[in-house]
Amino acid sequence: MADNGWVDAADIEEELPFGGFDNSEDVEVPAGGDVIGKCPVCGADVVDRDQAYFCSDYDCSFALWKNNRFFQSITKEMTKELATELLEKGEAKLEKCVSVRTGKTFNCVVKMTTDDEERAQFALEFPKRKKKSKED
């Protein structure tokens, strides 16, 4: 037995987990969650759970948290409708937001992107006014 610690790749090839893996019919959706859309990171289903809308792929860390400070700061909630729209279009119109900081009411469009770590990022865009007026 010439065992020098090395194994010929051909000898273990059949054991290697390449090919033959088909997870398509075995996607694990966490129990108790409704699918509300597709994950913008990996394309898996996003499901409604207690604290957030989570990507159903356990390797993916995408989530839309319901207890979301960004939305709380404009007195909005990450509702199912909003999450669904964000997943579908990547943006959603928000009306009658109230800034917690300034108390101002405004309409805006929230855009969702994802960062390198698969986390959802939000940015607000404001409708352009037809009249030119400078405000601070």
Ligand SMILES: [Zn+2]
């Ligand atoms: Zn995902």
